[in-house]
Amino acid sequence: MSNDEPKGPPRRDFLGIAVGGSAAVFAVAAAYPVARFIEPGTRPRPGPAVVGKLIEFPPGTVRSVMVDDRPALVVRAQDGSFRAFSAICTHLQCVVGYSPERNQIECPCHRGVYSMDGLNIGGPPPRPLEELQVTVNEGTIIVSAVG
Amino acid sequence: MRSPSQKLFALVAGVFVAAVAMSPARAVGPEGAAAASASIAPGPSASASASASGSASENPAAWGPQGRVLPPAMDATNSCVACHITLTDQKLRAPAKEFLTSVHSDDRIGCAGCHHGDPRDPTVGAHKAVGFDPHPTHAEVPDMCAACHSNASFMRTINSRLPIGEPELYRLSLHGKLTAAGDDQAPNCATCHGKHDILGPSSPKSPVNRANIATLCSGCHSDGKRMAKYGLRTDQFSRWEKSVHGKAFKTGNPKAPTCIGCHGAHAATPPEASSVGHACGRCHEEELAYFEMGPHSKGFRKRGLAECVACHSNHDVQPASSLMVGTTADATCMKCHSKDDKPRKIADELADLLRGARGRAAEARAMLARAREDGLHIAGAPYALDQIATAELKLRGVVHTLDPARLQAPVAAVDKAVDEAKRLVDDAARTRRLERHGYYAALGISCVLFLSLALKSFQLDRRRRDRS
Amino acid sequence: MNAEQPRKPGWLSDRLGWGGIAASLERHRAPRRGFVFYLGGITLFLLLLQVLSGVLLVLYYKPDAANAHASLERIVGEIPYGDLVRGVHAWSSEFFIAFLLAHLFTVVLRRSYRSPQELSWLSGLVALFIGVGLAFTGTILPWSQKAYAQARVGSEIAHNVPFLGNWLYRLLRGGTEVTSNTLSNAYGFHVAVLPATLTLIVGFHLFFLSRKPAAISEPADDDDDAEASKASSATEADTIPLYPDFLLRQAVVWVGVLVAVMTLAIFADRPLGAPADPRLSSTGAMPPWYFLPFHQIVRSSPRELLGIDGPKFIVGATCLLGLLVVVLPFLDRKGSKLVAWAGWLVLFVLILLATSALS
Known part of the structure; x- marks a missing residue:
């Protein structure tokens, strides 16, 4: 030293x-x-989620559910068909919500707008919402990530 | 599936009731006979249709509350009990005592509900009233119970949750038919439920409580003397006790079937050989569905063989095993097919697929258990075990099709789950090895640090000493 | 004192003013010989180790009855190096108490508590008290069968403390029964209240030490004043500079302790035990080793002593003894040899009790 x-x-x-x-x-x-x-x-993902019974989803219902620990929107159209989208905005990962007045999916953070088909139709979102797979099994609705 | 059979039952019931009512062999008192014939006054066919719609018992009958026009205040005191409870003769006192603890201890029912007489008269005058019946005969009892229990509107006033019409089901059963035919050895309502001291089935003291019902049935059915007359075996209970069902029952499994699970309770009738599958299928739905896809279903029916029982036996059914399939000496297939070439070939193929998959599944399970014992924690282990169990369950069901081609998919599912489990264990073991090596390295580095610090300290000391 | 020239300051030393700090540290002297002078430092190092590993455990631990045990199982089984972190935390806590007690006993045996060290002594005792509190709350956190049993028994023993008993009891239980509240109370104290207080107390302890350095030699017999003063004034040859010499030696010992703790954490199994089920009969009522003497007394005491409940009497007597230990420097200003003998006797009795508790 x-x-x-x-x-x-x-x-x-x-x-x-x-x-x-x-x-x-x-x-x-x-x-x-x-x-x-x-x-x-990474932990193993929780996988498909049971989100409810068919009877709880009359045609025209839009409901927020959790799938794989993430929020998702389950949409039942008037014709009875089901679609589900990840409720995470493709812009900056805010959680989007359904607007019944305008019948569209909106992101409140930066005014992103998606159609009920999940397409990005307004605001900054660069991509459509990620679509999830809906299975109806004996009256139970199961939502899972595609692939 | 259920409602047509119910209709059938009801129709049979109607016809049967009519036949019994007209039967001269029926041993009833004069009043009872008069009432019974009054009830069938419009003729046998009318009675049958009335019974089918469930209204027969609502007619004024020999017993029941319909005829009761007693003032409520009088009822409330139930003078029968008030008097009988004071008697010293146990034979006369016991019914009153027992009645007070029973489910029927309700002033709307009272003693007169069954025995008639006039409870308003606090003296023995009550006994002289019209219709008083202190000793209903064995065959009369079902009618007595039916007066209320087949009377929907009355039952609703007592407790709207109580089931209705068991006496009608009982009349359809072999027990009911024998009783009606005048057989005092066949059980009537009181044989199983008790007389004055009847308790609800949820009471653990009730003989028809789930815990007691097998013992109740075996009380008669294991009695050789009693059964000799009917040519019935007496080993059903002891065989059931040793069966997978009996053992599950003993461990408190709420789904394990007792006697009534397969035979029914009030309508107890032995299932026909050709329909036993439906009794089993009430719980083993999937196995039955696959069985019906296979070749045995039709073949058994043609030969009158009992579907599930042919391989699994009935009362002493044992846990199914993959060893039942195959061409070994004790394989179940060989009981019939020991000399048939094509079935032997299929049996071998099935056995190979089944045992292979189950063996691999058992191996994977043991591997996960070993890993756990070694302190390897595998986050996905419960999920992997679930996957294996689910795939095996599917396989166990599909085996009943006896079609090797159909087994391919579930076997592949088992293999996939097994591979996944093995991969998890391998990953965890590799991580553990790496960590262990890391620990040794860390200890080594610590030792080097220790040594270099110690040397440095010595050096410092020596230099100071040199200087001073 | 030191013939060395100040070396050229480096970039960082220049900005930190390290030369000045080093010079002042170098003026402090520390004893050349005697392992006892390293006990306090080792305790401090173990405290540091526990804080570091504890902060890591907080990331995954869930302080409620439903999840506590499962979250620890996850730490041990699933999180990479979780068993190591938990092992280091648990083993260093055992070492912490051990070295704290060793430190205390050597101070008694060497009578280093004597004037003017009263404040060091008092702050050290408070640190010991907090250390035991940390150990107790720490055994509750896994919420295993053992944890539940010890929470019940520990709080009930505290119930018998004179005057404060009822308050302590409800504080420890977070109510009147051992529930999930007990666990969240224990958690709050274990990770926030007690460590913060202990840090403050240890700070005071070191500050007092720097103001009034501990005597290096033992006091001689009371009646020989001249010799006593001669012996207690340390000569240059008996001492080394605090920095770098003493601290370097301290570092060597620290690394040695770390190797011991790590080796135990890696190779000695500390099973978590079954999750707490209050309906099951208590298992694992055997307390940690440092409570064994006390356990033995509680276990073998009569139901009643001098008309007082057995446990109440024992706890009361222990508190009285504790009070005596607290005021020791004021009772014994010069450091009587009697105290050293009493210290040896107490140590002997404690070891005897502990061994009989184990048999």
């Missing part, structure tokens, strides 16, 4: 480097598990 020592600088330097080096390696080794612990990676 001092420069005025005439003898043995190589050994002293070596020890200094050894201490500094091993301390640095140690710090990295300690930081690695901490970093891994903090970011635990």
Whole structure:
């Protein structure tokens, strides 16, 4: 640590480097598990979600549900057919909502507008809403991500 | 499926009631006979149709509340009980005592509801009233109960949730037919439910409570002397006890069938060989559906073989095993097909598919269990086990088609679930190995740090000492 | 003192004014020999280790009865290196209490509490009290069968503390029964109230130490004043500079302790135990090792002592003894040898009780 020592600088330097080096390696080794612990990676997705019974969805219903831990909109058209969309805006991930007055899906954050087919028809959204798959099994409505 | 059979039952019931009513063998008292013949006055065919619509018992009958015009205040005191409860003769006192603890201890029913007489008269004069019947005969009892229990409008005034019409179902049963034919050994309502001390089936003391019902049935059906007359076996109860159903019942499984699960309660009748599948199919729906797709369904019917029972037996049904399929000596297939070439070939094929898939599933399960014991936590393990179990369940159902081609898909589903489970275990094991190596490396690095710090400390010390 | 010239300041040293700090640290002297002088430092290091691992555990732990055990199972089983983090936290807590007690006993045996160290002594005792509180709340958090049993028994023992008992009891239970509230109370104290207070107390402890450095040598017999003053004034040869010499040695010991803690965390299994089910008969009523002497007394005491309930008497007596320990520096200003003997005796009795509790 001092420069005025005439003898043995190589050994002293070596020890200094050894201490500094091993301390640095140690710090990295300690930081690695901490970093891994903090970011635990991806858990298996919950998968398809039962969102309700057919009887709860008369034609013309739009309902917000949770699928895969994320919000989604289930739309039952007047002809009885089902469609479901991820309720996450393709612009900046706000949650979109159904507007019954204008019969369209709107994002309140930056005035994004989607048609009831999920198409981006106004505002900043760059893509249509992601479409989800709807299965009706013995009166139970199941929504799952496509693919 | 249910309503046509109900209609059929009702029709049979009507015809039967009419036949019984006209039967001279019916042993009833003079008043009872008079009332019965009065009720069928319009003729047998009219009675049958009336019974079919469920209104026969609403006619003024021998027993029941219809004829009661007693002032409520008088009813409330129930002078029969008030007097009988004070008697010292146990034979006369016990009915009153028992009645007070029963479900029928209701002033709208009272003693006179069944025995008639006039409870308004607090003296023995009550016994002299018209219709008083202290000792209804064995065959009379069902009519007595039916007076209320087949009377929908009356039952509604007591408790609108109570089921209605069990006496009609009973009359359809073999028990009911025998009783009506004058067989005192066949059970009537009181044999199972008790007489004065009748409790609701939800009471654990009730003999017809779910917990007691198998014992109740076996009370007669395991009695060799009693059954000899009917040529019935007496081992059903002991076989059921050892069956998968009986064992499940013992462990408290609420879905495990007791006697009435397959035979029905009031309408207890042995299922016909050709229709036993429907009894089993009430719970084992999927197996029945697949069975009916297979070749045995028609073949069994043609030969009069009992569908499910032919392979699985009835009262002593054992857990199904993949060993039942195949050409080994104790395989069930060999009971009939030991010399048939084509069925043998199919049996072998089925056995290979089934045992292969189930073996692989068992292996994967054991692998997950081992991994857990080794402290490997696998986040997806419960899901993977679920997947395997679901795929196996499907496979176990599809086997009943006896069609190797149909088995391919469920076997593939099992294999897919098994592969997924194996992949999870492998991943977890690899991660664990990596972590272990990381731990050794970290300990090594710590030791190097320890040593270099210690050396540095020594060096510092020595330099200071040198200087001083 | 030191013949070395100040070295050329580096970029960072220049901006931090490190030269000045180093010079002032170098003026502080520390004893050259004696492992006892490292016990306090090790305790401090273990505290640091617990804070670091504890902060990580907070990220995944869920403090309610329904999820607590499952969240720990997830930490141990699913989160990468979660078992390591939990192991380090748990083992360093055991080490923490052990070194805290060792520190306390060596201070008693060396009679280092004597004037003018009263404030160091008092702050140290408060730190011990908080440390035990941390350990107790920490055993509740897994919400296992054992945790539930210890929450019941621990709070009931606190119930017997004179004057404060009822208040402590309800505080520990978060009500009058051991419920989910007990768990959230324990959590709040374990992660916020107690660590914050402990940090403050440890700060005071170090501050007092820097004002009035601990005596390096033991006091001689009371009757030999001259020798006592001679012995207590440390010579230059007996001491080394606090920085870098003493701190470097301290670092060596710290790394050694870390290796021990890590080795245990990796290779010694600490099963979580079954989740708490209050309907099941209590298992794991055996307390942690540092309560074993107390456990043995509670277990073998008569139902009644001097007309007072057994547990009430024992807890009361323990509190009285505790009070005596608190005022020790004021009772014994010069550091009587008697206290050292009493200290050895107490240590012996405690070890005897603990071993008999285990058998």
